[in-house]
Amino acid sequence: MFNLSGKTAVITGGGSGIGRAISLLFARQGATVHILELSTEAGQSTADEIRAAGGAAHIHAADVSQQAPVLAVFEAIGRVDILVNNAGIAHIGNVETTTEADLDRVYQVNVKGAYNCLHAAVPLMKQQGGGAILNLASIASHVGLSDRLAYSMSKGAIFAMTLSVARDYIGHGIRCNSVSPARVHTPFVDGFIAKNYAGREAEMFEKLSKSQPIGRMAKPEEVAALALYLCSDEAGFVTGCDYPLDGGFITLNN
Template sequence: MQQKLIGKTALVTGGGSGIGESVCLKLAAEGARIRVVDLDGESADRTVERIEGAGGEATAYECDISNSAQVKEIFAAILQSADIDILINNAGIAHVGNLENATETDLDRLYSVNVKGVYNAMQASIGRMKERQSGVIINLASVASSVGIADRFAYSMTKGAVLTMTYSVAKDYINDGIRCNCVAPGRVHTPFVDNFLQKNYPDTRDQMFESLSKSQPIGRMGRPDEVAALIAYLCSDEAAFITGSNFPIDGGFVTLNS
């Protein structure tokens, strides 16, 4: 099978686990050189080991994407050795709660990672992409960007911002050869889901897992590798006519639940 991303360098934030890890593995399998950026350096190293074990090329970077100065420093170091052809803004954090129990601290914490982190990574990459008149940016939004979900006030706020930032960047840089799209997953079975259920529903974990799975019309949660496959397509030349678009990957959640 022909690899679609040979010669490309892809930077993935939050690439140490979950969806981000799957994206790193998939893009590497398509021939891309991977730069794994994660707050947890050990997790990033493990992703690199998996890529190298499969014959790919990858480097790990420990980075807090909410820290503008740190992002600029690390991205500048990465750009010294290779251009960033593909930027995947995957890193993010969650919060459960409505308006009344979302504190100012919660809002600031989610904004700093989910919104400011995406801004930091795009701003640190866009200049070189513009110079080269080439680049692909994929932002991880959520079904919460498009529909109301109970007890997700702060999280929905940040993912709505990711969606509109995507539209803005796609519009502003369309004549610079830069494509910007976002992917909006529904519930995806990751270690985060397992840890959440174990922490909050230790005695009814299996029942809650089944309930959450059935909230998708298709009857199950998504898999990280399914999200990664969509992202790999959007990064490839096969998707050269696609920019400024939002791609739900949610088992029919947005359209079939309405």
Template sequence: MKHTDLTGKHAVVTGAASGIGEAIARCFVEAGANVTLLDVNEVRVQEAASKLGEAAAGVACDITQEDAVRKTFEGFPGVDILVNSAGIAHVGTLLTTAPADFDRLFNVNVRGTYLCMQVAVPKMVEGGGGTILNMASIAATSGLPDRFAYSMTKGAVLSMTLSVARDYIDKKVRCNCISPARVHTPFVDGFVAKNYPGREAEMFEKLGKSQPIGRMGTPDEIALLVLYLCSEASSFVTGCDYPIDGGFFNLR
């Protein structure tokens, strides 16, 4: 579609070495964008970028480190689109979440998103505008069991999204977030294999049934919503949180 054509745009996608981030980067390249894939894992992000051809570049960057983020973004002549997809998870309640785990999740999911937006927004303003898409979660607004620290970080991502949308609306910078339910990614495969050896099929069925639609989402389905929100097709949309949850909120 013409309205989702990203030709001439430079997009930066964090956490792009695998899973949802990689799917978003691929979707953007297919829509005509030049895409920089960022990830802390240098080997994997370069491998992911190499699959996408000359329109993609893989760059190692620890988004929790201010100097690393600033140095990385200084190398870009401009940023039209920023997708903050990098994130980590944790299983635990208030009483079973150690301070070290709390800090680790905050540093990646909240601080990393903050640092990337802080360096990208001036470039967007200088270029006449831009679009930011942050990765929140159904955990931001729903009481999920055993997800204390993770839910905290995604609530913060949602709040930051609204603040940035409000503060830079007159600078033609749009900022939205999406809230996926469970998505079948390599992380989920690894988690199930590690914690439920020999019961993988049973657990995948259980995880799928937690959404009324009866299955987990796919990274490609998430990427298509991100494409819409980062293209001119959504030019009237800012300050919104879009659920993509297989009916989790409204049909349970």
């Protein structure tokens, strides 16, 4: 089950965290993985690990917020069976403390970046008779989170785009779903704690972990496992759905 042999998967932000875990797992399942990163250095270790294990990986330097380079990368790849829109940035602030520049920056990467990849991939999928798209949303798409105005805005847009693409292209054999993780233990989280809570790292890690009712953060590999199912042929009847992967955060915190 969940065999991706012969499939080409494009994963944005595949150099670290969730994107890295998805890239490694998809490659293990037989996919040829194309990693889109702002710089090739960011994805090099992921690609090296894939190749060392006998898999196929390619790195493409592209700023997903810029449409022309994204279109050029997808044109060069040629065939796209799977697209995972994972690249994104975070921001902390409410409507008073979020500046116009902050909002624009988050929009450009999280929203326009996903749109640019969808805009490039969907025509290719139509030509080849189908494909699978997975967008990384967030629990912020569903519940109010303190001091996450711009980030919540962007992930709400991801959720809405998922539904729109699923509806528009169901007749072309293109499936589109999203995953809404709660907090995932990635290098970003460790860096955030170190930067903002110096000397209190262990205390804050414990506090953030326990904000999920299950008592811990998710592992990137757990997000990757769900991503594998949704992008595999076994999920051929699944489209237009969002899957909270949240340790009970949405339902059990209310």
